[in-house]
Amino acid sequence: MSSPFRSRPAPQGTLRLFRFKGIDVFLHWSWAVVAVIDLQTRHNEYRSPIWNVAEYLSLFAIVLLHEFGHAFACRSTGGRADTILLWPLGGVAYVNPPFRPKAWLWGIAAGPLVNVALIPVTFAASWYFGVEHAVRPTDFQRFVSTVTFINLALLIFNMLPIYPLDGGQIVMSILWFFVPFERALSISAYVGMAGAAVGLAFAIHWGNYWMVAIALYAAWNCWRGIQLAESIRQMRRLNEPSYARRGL
Ligand SMILES: [Zn+2]
Structure with a gap:
C-alpha cells in the first residue's frame, strides 16, 4: 500500500531499521507483538521452529520490496519518498508524487509490479528444489512453497x-x-x-x-x-x- 496523504509518519513507537538510497525504513513496535503471537500459534507447521521465523521475515521482506517499488516509482516521476513504515497490517510507503494522474498511477502500480516480478523467481525456486513432487517435503521445501504462495496472495489481495x-x-x-x-x-x-x-x-x-x-x-x-x-x-x-x- 502507499499513502500519498503524508510525506512523513510520526516516528513515535517506531524503530529505524536502516536507510537505503535516502529512504528510512521504520518498524512499528506492534510488529514484534504480532510476530510473537504468530510464531507461538503456528509452531506445528515445520519440524524446526526456525522456519517459522524465516517465513515471517520473508513475508516482511516481500512487503518491503513492494514498498520500495512504490517509493522509487514516486521518485522517478519527480516526487518525494523518504519513509517506509512496516507494521503488522503490512507496509506503508509515504510518498508525495507530483499532482498528476499519470505520476500517481505509476507510483501505485509499481508496488504490485514488484510482486509480479517475484512470481517467476519464486516459481523457478519451487521447480528447482522439486517442491511440487515432494512426497514428504522437507522444511525448506515447505518454506519455498509457502513463500511462493505468500507472494501470490499478497498480489491478489493488493489488486x-x-x-x-x-x-x-x-x-x-x-x-x-x-x-x-x-x-x-x-x-x-x-x-x-x-x-x-x-x-x-x-x-x-x-x-x-x-x-x-x-x-x-x-x-x-x-x-x-x-x-x-x-x-x-x-x-x-x-x-x-x-x-x-x-x-x-
Ligand atoms: Zn502497495
Whole structure:
C-alpha cells in the first residue's frame, strides 16, 4: 500500500531499521507483538521452529520490496519518498508524487509490479528444489512453497479494486484522467467504504479478528479520503488556486 496523504509518519513507537538510497525504513513496535503471537500459534507447521521465523521475515521482506517499488516509482516521476513504515497490517510507503494522474498511477502500480516480478523467481525456486513432487517435503521445501504462495496472495489481495488497496488506488488514478481529483477520490473512497463494510461483515461472521482489523483500517482510510475530497471541494469553491501546489 502507499499513502500519498503524508510525506512523513510520526516516528513515535517506531524503530529505524536502516536507510537505503535516502529512504528510512521504520518498524512499528506492534510488529514484534504480532510476530510473537504468530510464531507461538503456528509452531506445528515445520519440524524446526526456525522456519517459522524465516517465513515471517520473508513475508516482511516481500512487503518491503513492494514498498520500495512504490517509493522509487514516486521518485522517478519527480516526487518525494523518504519513509517506509512496516507494521503488522503490512507496509506503508509515504510518498508525495507530483499532482498528476499519470505520476500517481505509476507510483501505485509499481508496488504490485514488484510482486509480479517475484512470481517467476519464486516459481523457478519451487521447480528447482522439486517442491511440487515432494512426497514428504522437507522444511525448506515447505518454506519455498509457502513463500511462493505468500507472494501470490499478497498480489491478489493488493489488486482487489477496493480503495485504499493498491487496486482501488489504481482505479482512482484512472478515474482521475476523466474527472477532477476530488471526485475520483470520493467515488473510490465510497466504494472502498462499502467494500470494507462487506469485508467486516464476513470477518465477524467467520470470527477472523485479523480480517476485522484490516477492514476497520481500510474503512478509516476511506473516511480520511472522503474528508480530504470534501476539503478540496470546499477550497475549489472558495477559488483557492494553490490547493494542488501545497500538496496533500
Ligand atoms: Zn502497495
